[in-house]
Structures are given as C-alpha cells and as structure tokens.
Amino acid sequence: MRFNGGMSSDASASSDETIDHASEPDAVSPDDGTSGQMVENLDSTAEELADSGQQRGTLRDVADSLGISSTVALRALRGAEEVKPQMVTRVHEAAERLHFPLEELSEEEDHRGVVAVLVNTMRNTWISDLVRAIRIELSATGRTAVVVPTRRRMPEYPVAADTDAIESLVQLGVDGFLMISDLADMDSVLTAIADRPLVGIGCSKEFVGRFDTVRIDDEVGQGLLVDHLVGLGHREIAHIGGVGAAVARERADAFRAAMERHGLGEHARVEPGDFTEQVGQTAGSMLLRGSKVPTAVTCANDVTAVGLLSAAREAGISVPEELAVAGYGNTSLASSGISQTTSVDPNSDRLGALAAQFLVERVSGLDTPARDVAVAPSIVVRRSSSAGPRPESTKRKRISVD
Incomplete structure (x- = not known):
C-alpha cells in the first residue's frame, strides 16, 4: 500500500544497473484508446515541474507521463525501427511539452x-x-x-x-x-x-x-511515517538515528517536528544510531529492554530497521503485534518476504x-x-506496521535492566 505525501569492481557487477533492452509490446504499440489519459498525465507532469521551479523534464518524466519505461522512451526519441510511428510521435510531443533537452540527445553508439x-x-x-x-x-x-x-x-x-x-x-x-x-x-x-x-x-x-x-524531503518523509503510526493509535513512538551524518540529524529533527505537530513532543524519543545494522540492533536493544518501551519505532534507513527487527526477535517481542517498525529508503531489504518492512520511498x-x-x-x-x-517521497505500508498498540491489559510486563 502506497501513500503519496568502472573504477570499482563492485560498480559493474550488478545486473540491475544495466538498461533492459527487452521488447515491451504494450508500451511500444499503444492502440488501446488511452491517449486521453496520456494527455492528462502529461499535463499533470508539466504542472508538477512548474510548481517545483524546474524548467526541464528528465527522460524519466517523459516516460512516466506516457506510462512507458525510460528505455522505450529513449528508443523512440532515437527513432528505433521497432517502435511504432504513433509512439514515436507521442514521445517527441511529450519531450517537447516537458522541455526535455533534445539537443543533448545522442545516437546509441555515440560515447561522450x-x-x-x-x-x-x-x-x-x-x-x-x-x-x-x-x-x-x-x-x-x-x-x-x-x-x-x-x-x-x-x-x-x-x-x-x-x-x-x-x-x-x-x-x-x-x-x-x-x-x-x-x-x-x-x-x-x-x-x-x-x-x-x-x-x-x-x-x-x-x-x-x-x-x-x-x-x-525528509520533513515530508518523517511526517508520513508519524502520521501513519499515529493513525493506528500509537503514541509512544521512538526513532533510531541522529548520528553519523548530517542527514541522520536532519531526519531525527524531522521526526521530532512531526511528533510535535501531533501534540506528542514529550513522547518523541530518539535513540542514537547511525545507518548500520549493528548499531540499529544495539539501539533497538536499548529501547526494548528499558523501563519504558515504545509501541512503534521509525529508523534512519532500512538497514537500521533490519537491526531493530533482530533486536525485537532476541527480546521476544513480536512485530507488528507488540512493536510497529518502519524504515527509510524502500530498498530490497524492506520489501523482502522476511522483513516486510514499512518504509519511506524516496x-x-x-x-x-x-x-x-x-x-x-x-x-x-x-x-x-x-x-x-x-x-x-511517499510511504509504502507493509506488515511491520500493520497493527496498532495493544491495550494495556494485554501487554506483557518487561523487566527493567537499568
């Protein structure tokens, strides 16, 4: 569920970083009467660019406005024979409407x-x-x-x-x-x-x-997470992050601001942590074994959230029944079948x-x-935050280690 709001050997090893040139017949041959929707999408994209002060659209903007992949859009702009003339025309019209810099367009074999x-x-x-x-x-x-x-x-x-x-x-x-x-x-x-x-x-x-x-826009991102958790009934919400980089501090500040907006500033606890799994697990242990355990925790990124999930498992705390967890980044870690973690999609x-x-x-x-x-950004809600806090009468008593 989504809500809106070379030099290294490691660099070239991942196949998901290459451009997929596989055929896409539906995208290449749009003869299903969807041109009206395409025009509406194009107008909406143009308005969004104007509202954000951007004078030029990207290849991604052109593709998204037509409901096709960036690869198909690029092949159409380059006049590839397998792309039907109707699509070529639509892509060029979209590129001109969004002021895509056609003067920068190169031939496929051109290396600049x-x-x-x-x-x-x-x-x-x-x-x-x-x-x-x-x-x-x-x-x-x-x-x-x-x-x-x-x-x-x-x-x-x-x-x-x-x-x-x-x-x-x-x-x-x-x-x-x-x-x-x-x-x-x-x-x-x-x-x-x-x-x-x-x-x-x-x-x-x-x-x-x-x-x-x-x-x-981390203010929006953290706001979406807190809005979601508060909407489920959570009030004791904590955040793991705030150290290791200026971005971490900014996300922690955005979390506090979102809690203040809901009148929950006094409940906003930030447990120091960086962007690593190990520190996320350590910080999670501190939160979950204390005298006052939160019912929900947001994390600086998805890696930290994985560490928190490990800490919850070690403490015998079930997710999401006893603890709601949310990450940041919407990476493959969050979407995996094992973690199924709610996350902010940047x-x-x-x-x-x-x-x-x-x-x-x-x-x-x-x-x-x-x-x-x-x-x-937007928020993608998954199983890790699919439940609100338990009633006080059903909560297990925790043993303080202070």
Missing part, C-alpha cells in the same frame, strides 16, 4: 564521456537503485557512469575520503561527479574535484547553495534522473547559481 558516482559504501542497496536511474538518464546523452567508493579503510584515516582516487579521476578526464549522500571530509573532496561539476544526491541541507543538490528514479540531468547541464556550460530541489 564518463561521470563518476562517489559513494561512502557499496553495502547500501539504495545506491544501486540510484545508479540505475543515473545510468539510464546519462545514456540519452551518450555518457556512462562508474561507481567509486571513497571511504579510506586505513587506521590512520578512520573517517577520511580517498581524495587520491578522486584526483585520479580528474586526471583521467571524467566529465563530472555525482555524490550520493554526504561524504567524509567534504572540504578535501571539493578541493580534489577542482573545477569539475558536482551534484549531490540525497545529501544534507548543509550543502545547499555550495553546489547543485537533489535531496529527499523516489529514487526521480532523484537519480534529475541529478544526472543537472550534471549534464553543468558539463554543457550552464552557469547559474547552485540549484536545490527537494523531491517529495
């Missing part, structure tokens, strides 16, 4: 350059969702992307970025950089990047105005596509003040 995607880690499955969207959007301009982990693993650099790798990428002549989430030691990173364009994806508000940023396709377009525009010479777009 490489973009480096800088990440802290390859362990977060959210990154693969973003990289796939980035690669599809870049492919329209004949570019490709390599994913580069930047965190140093040597003891003398516990939280430093691998600026040597970034400087090597500059020397190799990459077109520019996309940064997923905040990197460690950003001043050194910016120095290493030199004059190459940089766009941040899913980063904190701290970088707004320094370079182009495409962020998740609209990764939109984040990746828009960031890629921003970078291409900078590479092409756009010289304007740094732009910032906060993409509105």
Whole structure:
C-alpha cells in the first residue's frame, strides 16, 4: 500500500544497473484508446515541474507521463525501427511539452564521456537503485557512469575520503561527479574535484547553495511515517538515528517536528544510531529492554530497521503485534518476504534522473547559481506496521535492566 505525501569492481557487477533492452509490446504499440489519459498525465507532469521551479523534464518524466519505461522512451526519441510511428510521435510531443533537452540527445553508439558516482559504501542497496536511474538518464546523452567508493579503510584515516582516487579521476578526464549522500571530509573532496561539476544526491541541507543538490524531503518523509503510526493509535513512538551524518540529524529533527505537530513532543524519543545494522540492533536493544518501551519505532534507513527487527526477535517481542517498525529508503531489504518492512520511498528514479540531468547541464556550460530541489517521497505500508498498540491489559510486563 502506497501513500503519496568502472573504477570499482563492485560498480559493474550488478545486473540491475544495466538498461533492459527487452521488447515491451504494450508500451511500444499503444492502440488501446488511452491517449486521453496520456494527455492528462502529461499535463499533470508539466504542472508538477512548474510548481517545483524546474524548467526541464528528465527522460524519466517523459516516460512516466506516457506510462512507458525510460528505455522505450529513449528508443523512440532515437527513432528505433521497432517502435511504432504513433509512439514515436507521442514521445517527441511529450519531450517537447516537458522541455526535455533534445539537443543533448545522442545516437546509441555515440560515447561522450564518463561521470563518476562517489559513494561512502557499496553495502547500501539504495545506491544501486540510484545508479540505475543515473545510468539510464546519462545514456540519452551518450555518457556512462562508474561507481567509486571513497571511504579510506586505513587506521590512520578512520573517517577520511580517498581524495587520491578522486584526483585520479580528474586526471583521467571524467566529465563530472555525482555524490550520493554526504561524504567524509567534504572540504578535501571539493578541493580534489577542482573545477569539475558536482551534484549531490540525497545529501544534507548543509550543502545547499555550495553546489547543485537533489535531496529527499525528509520533513515530508518523517511526517508520513508519524502520521501513519499515529493513525493506528500509537503514541509512544521512538526513532533510531541522529548520528553519523548530517542527514541522520536532519531526519531525527524531522521526526521530532512531526511528533510535535501531533501534540506528542514529550513522547518523541530518539535513540542514537547511525545507518548500520549493528548499531540499529544495539539501539533497538536499548529501547526494548528499558523501563519504558515504545509501541512503534521509525529508523534512519532500512538497514537500521533490519537491526531493530533482530533486536525485537532476541527480546521476544513480536512485530507488528507488540512493536510497529518502519524504515527509510524502500530498498530490497524492506520489501523482502522476511522483513516486510514499512518504509519511506524516496523516489529514487526521480532523484537519480534529475541529478544526472543537472550534471549534464553543468558539463554543457550552464552557469547559474547552485540549484536545490527537494523531491517529495511517499510511504509504502507493509506488515511491520500493520497493527496498532495493544491495550494495556494485554501487554506483557518487561523487566527493567537499568
């Protein structure tokens, strides 16, 4: 249920980051009388772009407005023979209506350059969702992307970025950089990047105005989670997060603000935790074995939520009957049959596509003040939060370990 509101061997190993060129007969041959709905979708997309101050649509916007995949939209724009003329016409009309930069469109065999995607880690499955969207959007301009982990693993650099790798990428002549989430030691990173364009994806508000940023609207995201849980009757709601990165602190602040909005500020407890499963499990144990146990917990991301689920299992607490759990990111971890975790969907396709377009525009010479777009997420409700709090008379007594 959904409610609206190269350089590394790891980089090229995932098959879900490639563009699927399989045939899509329904999308390629729309002769079912749905043109009226397509026009309505197109108008709605154009209005959303205008409301958010965006002058150009992405390939993803063009595709979504017509109910087709980005791959089919790109093949139509390139005039592929297997795409019927009617679809080619509709895609071109949609591209013009949404001001998609057709002048940047390349032929399939045209290779213009490489973009480096800088990440802290390859362990977060959210990154693969973003990289796939980035690669599809870049492919329209004949570019490709390599994913580069930047965190140093040597003891003398516990939280430093691998600026040597970034400087090597500059020397190799990459077109520019996309940064997923905040990197460690950003001043050194910016120095290493030199004059190459940089766009941040899913980063904190701290970088707004320094370079182009495409962020998740965490105020909306945390608000959706709290609204959902309060609607089920939960009042004792906690949050695991707030440490390890500025984004974590911003999400914790957004959680507190959402609780205040419901008049539950005094019940808003934040248990310190970062974005890792181990810390999520430790923080979860602290919450669940204390004298005052919450009935629902939101987490900084889906990985943290998995750690909390482990802590609940060890404590003998059933989910969702005794504890509602929610994550953030809507990754494969959340949607797996084992966890079935409610999560905020950050609209990764939109984040990746828009960031890629921003970078291409900078590479092409756009010289304007740094732009910032906060993409509105949605909530996907799953089993982990499908129940409200138990009545007091049926709750088991917990043993305090304080």
